[in-house]
Amino acid sequence: MAAFDITQLRVHPDTAFDLSAVDPQSTPGWTDDQYGDEDPKDAGKERIKELNDRLEALQELLYAEGRRRVLVVLQAMDAGGKDGTIRHVFDGVNPSGVRAPSFKKPSKNELAHDYLWRVHAQVPKDGEIVIFNRSHYEDVLVVRVLDLVPEERWRKRYRHIREFEQMLVDEGTTIVKLYLHISKDEQKERLQARLDEPDKNWKFERGDLDMRARWDDFMAAFEDALSETSTDDAPWYVIPANRKWYRNIAALEILVQTLESLEMTHPPAHPDLASITIPD
Ligand code: AMP
Ligand code: MG
Secondary structure: OOOOOHHHHEOOOOOOOOHHHOOOOOOOOOOHHHHOOOOHHHHHHHHHHHHHHHHHHHHHHHHHHOOOEEEEEEEEOOOOOHHHHHHHHOOOOOHHHEEOOEOOOOOHHHHOOOOOHHHHOOOOOOOOEEEEEOOHHHHHOHHHHOOOOOHHHHHHHHHHHHHHHHHHHHOOEEEEEEEEEOOHHHHHHHHHHHHHOHHHHHHOOOHHHHHHHOHHHHHHHHHHHHHHHOOOOOOEEEEEOOOHHHHHHHHHHHHHHHHHOOOOOOOOOOOOHHHOOOOO
């Protein structure tokens, strides 16, 4: 089977990224090379299981080695699938080595600090995978769109963010950033489901409609964030996310391939294990 080519989802550094050129319904990399004569979605679900098992093993290796750190940044519009991605991608992965902090509206105390303060406090330590459910990128997304700080302040943040992430990389963190790209129509359907389905009611927030009204401004802010902060060491990947099964495959492929590129090995065993007897 041909490898799923994740490079086609990557945002190349120093280029103006055109988000409108990405079809949220598309499934780049998931081709008949991979699923043959099978139904793409059914075959996709099988693939998700395989990739999930590999991720499980890779996470255990990362934990066993205990000397590298992995940070996954997840961003999307409301109902873009951040929670579902975390749930499916990390299904069955040992929770001891994984954390998924979410970044909400900053508290009064958080606002009394610089915007990276609360973020830096949550970065992964040795052996850990941390998934940011929203992140410091909110400080150039919602903050920009709602004019929460003046432009002269948020403009400088792209540079801060590049340098902050580079520092983390230089000190031993692997960074992968995923933007889940849904269409405005798909968001409408998903928000409607939150109104219609009792077990989804709790997810509905009126404020989401105010954000939805600013859709085009958010897309422009995402485009700038992706263009300004995708680097070789901390790349952004744009995942077409209308189809949840494809989104899960793509996120898993990116994580699995990134972790495999670290070429991790089990730490050496104790030298004389063979001579040890477990007492009765
Ligand atoms: P949710 O992810 O649905 O729980 O919503 C969290 C909300 O917090 C979203 O509307 C975010 O835009 C908002 N949020 C996260 N970070 C910030 C920030 N730095 N400034 C303002 N709002 C934020
Ligand atoms: Mg929400």
